[in-house]
Amino acid sequence: MNISKILLVLIGICALTGCGEEEDIYGYKVGDPRSPAASGNGGGSVTTPSGETSSTITLSVTPASTQFTASWNAVTSATSYSLYYAEESLSALTNIEDYASIQSAVLVPNLSATTLSHTVDSLNNGTMYYAVIVAMSGTSILSQSSQLTVTPSTITAELTNDQLLNDTGATYSVTTELHDVKCLTGLSVAQQDCSFGRDVSNYDPSDGVAGFSFAKIDADGKEITDSTSDWDCVKDNYTKLMWQRKKGGNGVVGDEHALSDADDGFTWYEPSLLASGVTSGTESGSTPNSCAGYSAGNVLCNTSAYVARVNSAKLCSFGDWRMPTSNELMGIVLYKSITPSTTVDGIDEDFFPFPDATLRGEYWTGSPYKSDSGSEAWRVVLRDTSSTTKGKSVGIVKPETKASTLGVILVRDASND
Structure with missing residues (x-):
């Protein structure tokens, strides 16, 4: 149809x-103990329930159109958090604070100790970004996450021509009292759904019901x-x-x-x-x-x-x-x-x-x-x-x-x- x-x-x-x-199916490097794949119950070893803190920080990223949202767990004694992201890998840096040596790198500093997420916007769809979150105590680094990658994207289907949609699969006709097993009887059968569309013109039950x-x-x-x-x-x-x-x-x-x-x-x-x-x-x-x-x-x-x-x-x-x-x-x-x-x-x-x-x-x-x-x-x-x-x-x-x-x-x- x-x-x-x-x-x-x-x-x-x-x-x-x-x-x-x-990487495994959860986006972690294979063998990373933080991955849900590393434990039978799907739990990460360094994450904590809401309201509790950990000595180790873990980053997660959620992509969207022209943006991504970074989220992380609370870290004991952290006074702020710093988010780093770039169009190139940050993993080669001996010290993440030397981020400026990477031309595309950006620092989002001084995120509140009570802030456990941040959305980065005005990004390019289809471009891969590398992200790292750091827990700070004053000017000292308490914990640094593993690097994750994220690619913002918009999936847009612009259908300027006909869009192909399947028929309904209805192969019977109806009366005011019953549903017939075939498209034979009923009120104005020729005008009922069972009388036209792919379920009639392309009827082939070998690869799916009706059409x-x-x-x-x-x-x-x-x-x-x-x-x-x-x-x-x-x-x-x-x-x-x-x-x-x-x-x-x-x-x-x-x-x-x-x-x-x-x-x-x-x-x-x-x-x-x-x-x-x-x-x-x-x-x-x-x-x-x-x-x-x-x-x-x-x-x-x-x-x-x-x-x-x-x-x-x-x-x-x-x-x-x-x-x-x-x-x-x-x-x-x-x-x-x-x-x-x-x-x-x-x-x-x-x-x-x-x-x-x-x-x-x-x-x-x-x-x-x-x-x-x-x-x-x-x-x-x-x-x-x-x-x-x-x-x-x-x-x-x-x-x-x-x-x-x-x-x-x-x-x-x-x-x-």
Whole structure:
């Protein structure tokens, strides 16, 4: 189905990238004891709960459009903090205070002892920046963090031509009393959804329900056969979008498949909205156990941090994953499942498995909802468990408070792969 419109603008997050040495999925150098990957419960060894202090400082960075936000833990006896960043690596400096020898280096000094974050703006999108935070006691350095890299980015999709969107997957007609199993009877059948679109012109159930056409993608980004039992991503052959495949779904958060656990949940957070008049969302409001690898101050269960981690891990060998727009996520919904069952899934489970035990039935989009407070974003219902609606809620798009914990399925443009 072709829909002529639109200008879709999605502010996205670019990945934390490497700086010459191999990094794990959380952006730390492999073997670094501070990484959540170094401990079984996902906790960092030098971070402390809110209100407590540590003798060692740890930096985390969150990219956004033309800016990044640096955050760190409180350090015992610190009287101030100094943030250094540059377009070149700072690691070659014997003394970080000699930063001026690097032409692009900038010092943000005298950050208050009670200030544990700072946003650097007016940066260039697509440029990698190197950052270090230092805890000071007077003029003496108490602790210096490891260097991290961050790349601000704006992901903008300007669609001046037709945007390709999938059909609905509805292959039956309806009367005032029932849903037919085929597109045969009912009121004005020729004008019903089942009578036109890709579900009629491109009906081929071998690669997806009705007119859908999907392909399984392995961890290396290669297309594999539909009969393969293990895959990491799904490419939509029609829209040319590639989707993350959520795995597991046993009702336990974070115990399966690292960054793709189907039970993981996230609050909606987009730091680039801070200056726009729209609420940026909830950075750390989700409970500590709502996603894999949670570590206070380091690995947060919000959409922005999650996108950055997935891009750093190069899911299916790609680092340009982002949150889907409302239209994009609606584009993989099957609007056909109205049954007597109390659990109805609105997605092709041959390509997007959806076990009954999966905790998440509603999924965030990257689209904020325009309200007076700006505190909501759009979500899409992919599972209906109501004995009353019996599937009628599947595919509904509605606003939700950004502090809510919902599922996330990431997407990327695969048209140029």
